[in-house]
Amino acid sequence: MSLFITFEGGEGCGKSTQANGLYRKLLRKNLAAVLIHEPGGTTLGEQIRKTLKRKTENIHPQTELLLFAASRTQLVADVIQPTLKEGKIVICDRFSHSTTAYQGYGRGLDFATVQMVNNLATQNVTPNIVIFLDLSPEEGLARRGKLLDRFELQELSFHRQVRQGYLKMAAEEPDRWLVVDATLPRKKISEIIWEKVNHLLAEKGYL
Numbered sequence: 001m002s003l004f005i006t007f008e009g010g011e012g013c014g015k016s017t018q019a020n021g022l023y024r025k026l027l028r029k030n031l032a033a034v035l036i037h038e039p040g041g042t043t044l045g046e047q048i049r050k051t052l053k054r055k056t057e058n059i060h061p062q063t064e065l066l067l068f069a070a071s072r073t074q075l076v077a078d079v080i081q082p083t084l085k086e087g088k089i090v091i092c093d094r095f096s097h098s099t100t101a102y103q104g105y106g107r108g109l110d111f112a113t114v115q116m117v118n119n120l121a122t123q124n125v126t127p128n129i130v131i132f133l134d135l136s137p138e139e140g141l142a143r144r145g146k147l148l149d150r151f152e153l154q155e156l157s158f159h160r161q162v163r164q165g166y167l168k169m170a171a172e173e174p175d176r177w178l179v180v181d182a183t184l185p186r187k188k189i190s191e192i193i194w195e196k197v198n199h200l201l202a203e204k205g206y207l
Helices: 015-028 043-053 061-085 096-106 111-122 137-144 156-172 186-204
Strands: 003-009 033-037 089-093 129-134 177-181
Touching: 003 015, 003 096, 003 186, 015 033, 015 089, 015 129, 015 186, 033 061, 043 061, 061 089, 061 096, 061 111, 096 111, 096 156, 129 156, 129 186, 137 156, 156 177, 177 186
Parallel strands: 003 089, 003 129, 033 089, 129 177
Antiparallel strands: none
16 A cells, blocks of 8 residues: 655646645644655755756756656655555655656657656656646746746746646546646645545545
8 A cells, every 4th residue: 555646847836835735634634644855855866956956057958867867766766665665655746757848848858768767767666646736837937036946047938848748748647647727726726636635545545
């Protein structure tokens, strides 16, 4: 018995807020859960995260792909797989679908290469559900206000490609993806997410 939940979305969509809210709700229900984020979650991952987000870094797209993969490989080995084996619920703020969206659709890297690297990094660990908070890049970046990292500073066309990539992936796996309109009130979004997660908890025998 295990449950792996990932949150995805563009800049400023509110996924981190919703991931944290879901985590707290699970804890209030006395369910064993772990909240992690990507890149990061390990000592090595946090170092990679700082490099990837630093505005002054000029990183080649393929290098970027491999840095994300390195962080993810460590996170899967050290945290995700052991936690799932213990029967706990893992909530991850971004996972492999971010790589497909950002480095595949956004950067334009070869999709076969991106998929191969993703498979290597995840050891074929896949989420039970992907919660995608959909928001236009224009509104998402406006919410962010001051642009603080390399990805927020990318051209608007890049962010539009990322969003379209997410929507295409969601359409290809409708049973795995929950697409939520991120312009809805925060409380409504959390209610939609909880309804879906609660159903999965019952299916998995947590409730």
